[in-house]
Amino acid sequence: MFKVPEKYRLRTGMLASDRSYGNNGVFTLKFQFPGGPPTIVHCIASDGEGWEHVSVGYQGRSIVPSWDIMCKVKDLFWDPEDCVMQFHPPKSQYVNYNPGILHLWRPVNKNVETPPAILVGPKK
DSSP states (O other): OOOOOGGGBOOSSTTOOOGGGTTOEEEEEEEEOTTSOEEEEEEEEEEETTEEEEEEEOTTOOOOOOHHHHHHHHHHHSOTTOOOBOOOOOGGGOOOSOTTOEEEEEETTOOOOOOOGGGTOOOO
16 A cells, blocks of 8 residues: 655645645655665656656765665555566656656556566575
8 A cells, every 4th residue: 555654745845745645745755774874865756647746866866876765665555565667668658857766656556467486586
């Protein structure tokens, strides 16, 4: 189930929102990984036209978020058993406003078919 982490919602400024916006808004997340400095990530969440969506990036940087960051964001916005994806669309359909942003997507009211796990490798 898609949900937003209300405590991280941006509540002031041009992109401010509150609970009345539902699952739509800007969220600033702070992660601490062992042995590293705090990592601040900005997310824009939305749900509309049959999709749940979160864009993820660092403010003012064109470095894409790591797998660990994307997993933490996924865990904040969706349940553990929800299947969420990143797309690599046909080149003719690319939209890239910022090279440092990655996106997580989940269709509403549809099960996402995934390949058998064994095609990746045996479970540990």
